[in-house]
Amino acid sequence: METESIEAALKNAVESIRKTPAVRRRKNVSYAVVVKVGFDEIQKLRSDGYSYDIICEMLTENGALDIGASPKYLSRAFLRETKRRLSQTQVNAPNRGEDKVYTPAGKVDSAVANPNKAVQNKVGEANKELDKKMPDRVVNTGLGRIIKNSDGSFDILSED
Numbered sequence: 595m596e597t598e599s600i601e602a603a604l605k606n607a608v609e610s611i612r613k614t615p616a617v618r619r620r621k622n623v624s625y626a627v628v629v630k631v632g633f634d635e636i637q638k639l640r641s642d643g644y645s646y647d648i649i650c651e652m653l654t655e656n657g658a659l660d661i662g663a664s665p666k667y668l669s670r671a672f673l674r675e676t677k678r679r680l681s682q683t684q685v686n687a688p689n690r691g692e693d694k695v696y697t698p699a700g701k702v703d704s705a706v707a708n709p710n711k712a713v714q715n716k717v718g719e720a721n722k723e724l725d726k727k728m729p730d731r732v733v734n735t736g737l738g739r740i741i742k743n744s745d746g747s748f749d750i751l752s753e754d
Contacts, residue, residue: 628658629672633675634680710728738750
């Protein structure tokens with residue numbers, strides 16, 4: 595094609611496009627905006643057993659999403675919003691393990707401040723006592739004899 599014929603074809607295409615009125619969207623609605631606004635309702639529908647296909651179809655029929663909206667992208671937006679909300683709650687939640695309780699004298703009571711740590715210490719002490727009570731055992735492995743120690747280590751016995 596010559597340059598003149600390409601230019602003529604381009605002009606014809608532009609004129610035919612201009613003959614039809616421009617259809618403008620009322621707004622550029624994205625999946626993220628729809629999910630952010632209706633997160634609770636979509637979550638309830640999903641917990642009731644409705645699929646993303648049905649939810650997307652109803653949102654399209656009611657004008658919340660554009661025609662031809664994909665359930666795949668709706669589900670992705672929903673999962674992103676779920677993760678975003680979970681990360682916000684984790685950031686905003688107080689750190690439970692480091693809450694300090696002050697006694698009237700102004701000193702921190704460690705057992706009250708971190709009850710999980712107190713329980714872990716008791717369990718650790720009980721395990722140490724149990725380890726002390728367990729005798730070492732000699733085991734024949736087939737390749738030689740070993741001594742299993744109560745702390746989990748082992749010693750190899752030499753065959754003399």
